[in-house]
Amino acid sequence: MxxxxxxxxxxxxxxxxxxxxxxxxxxxxxxxxxxxxxxxxxxxxxxxxxxxxxxxAEVPLGRIRAVLAAVDDPGLELHTLLGIAQYAVTPQFEAPADDPLWQRAERRTDELLAELGWKVDAASPARGGLVRAVATLDRLGTPPAPEMLCGYAEAAHRAAEWDISCIDPGAARADTVQEVVVTSALMGQALTALRLLAQEDESARRFG
Amino acid sequence: MxxxxxxxxxxxxxxxxxxxxxxxxxxxxxxxxxxxxxxxxxxxxxxxxxxxxxxxAEVPLGRIRAVLAAVDDPGLELHTLLGIAQYAVTPQFEAPADDPLWQRAERRTDELLAELGWKVDAASPARGGLVRAVATLDRLGTPPAPEMLCGYAEAAHRAAEWDISCIDPGAARADTVQEVVVTSALMGQALTALRLLAQEDESARRFG
The missing domain is CATH 1.10.10 (Arc Repressor Mutant, subunit A)
Known part of the structure; x- marks a missing residue:
């Protein structure tokens, strides 16, 4: 055409x-x-x-190139390929130097991940995103309770099980990565929207 | 000082x-x-x-003013106040004119909310965010399965129950709104990060 x-x-x-x-x-x-x-x-x-x-997904151009390169590489293991795609589309946060709140949030995050028994790489940009959120809540005087973080983690894992269950390991890898990147970004937006709608529902039930 | x-x-x-x-x-x-x-x-x-x-939370200045005005208004009902705060910090999406995919996504979203029995206003900007995500997935040829949306909704409701359970209806309303806006934004970032970490864990278990 x-x-x-x-x-x-x-x-x-x-x-x-x-x-x-x-x-x-x-x-x-x-x-x-x-x-x-x-x-x-x-x-x-x-x-x-x-x-x-x-x-x-509002991914910067440079990182889009990394996703497209992974999509076009037939030699990568599926788990590795999924990791490359996810890391490329996830914002990176630098740890600020000598920030005791950041260091405390890192310890809390690693304790949480250890307690959950999740198999995740310490270099995961999502780990940095979680540390940043916990550190900011701490700085603002509202550190999240450990049981709240655990409850959120359980909710997140239920969503992630749906994400990964949609992947057919026998499908063409290029198609799989395309679908995972798109679905992960858009279902992430859907989850964010659903949480806000659920807050309104829960607030109506308790205070409406 | x-x-x-x-x-x-x-x-x-x-x-x-x-x-x-x-x-x-x-x-x-x-x-x-x-x-x-x-x-x-x-x-x-x-x-x-x-x-x-x-x-x-990366909220535009104009919408920050609306949140601050709500924080400073002692006369609002708690549920109304929480709604004003949430709507102000949530991006608004305009429905495109005569887009059959958008209209189909609206129907699917309203069917989902009716099935869930959630009490939410049709004007909620989060509803628009959900419609937008579903319509985009549809346009890209990967519409989410109804059971996947339901599973996501259940996960989102568990997180939202934590959010609302942290609110003390007897506390000063100004403090409550400040904490809700901050916690909602930052725990939203935490949930996004936790879902990505859970995806890595689930991928490692299935394909690693």
Missing amino acids: RISELSRRSGVPVATIKYYLRENLLPRGEAVSATQSDYTEDHLKRLRLVRALVEV | RISELSRRSGVPVATIKYYLRENLLPRGEAVSATQSDYTEDHLKRLRLVRALVEV
Whole structure:
């Protein structure tokens, strides 16, 4: 198909498609003349993924490239591949130097993960995100109770079991990674929205 | 205390404090001379809240003002007050005109909420956030299974029960709203991080 049809079918403006082509987020089409290229269904699929990552998951361009490289690498083990994809789309937080609140939050986080028995890498950017949230709550004078963190962890694990149960280890790895990245970002947004709706429901039941 | 001490104790630069004063996010101190004002513990507390909203919850300035106005209004019912605070800190999504995928996602969301029996307002911005996530998943060819959305809703409700159980209806309303806004935003970040850590754990158990 021509770039105009690619734009129509994906809903992505032609100028944006050309930007993705320049940034190597979308492979070039096959040249059919000096000024025209032909695009395939694979281009359309990739374009929809890039658009979801940019517009929905709001992943910076540099990290999108890392996801696309993992998607295109058939040699990685599934667990490794899932880790690369997840780490690439997760914001990184630097530990501030000599911050006693951060250090205390790190200890609390590691104690929680040990108590839960979860198999996670210490370099996980999500671990940094959890430390940051706990440290900020501590600084604001409202440190979360350990049983509340445990309750949240149980709720999170139920959602994660759904996420991982959707993965077919026999499917094409490229398709799997695309789906995991998209579903993880969007179901994360769904979980955030559902928690707010559930707060309103719970508040109505208790105080309404 | 002087502005320099307010800066030292809050960790917020003097220039940023002056910006918050100009934007009416922080009340002026008591003038003690033509160029100096005196600030109280209440200023310090308010400054820490504004900083948390700006830097942690990443709430736009206009919506921070709405939260602060609710915090300062002693006449609101607790459930109403919690709703104002939550709606103010939640991003709003406009329904696109004549988008059949959006309309289908709205129907699915309303069916889910009816099935769950949750008491939530149709104008809730979190409902829009959920519709947006479901519509985007649908557009990308991976609509979430109804049982997955239900499982996520149950997980979200467990987290929300913790959130609401922390509220003391007898406490000063201003303190309650401050704590709810901060805890909701930061425990939301904690839940997001915990879900990613749980995904890694679940992936290790199944595929590692």
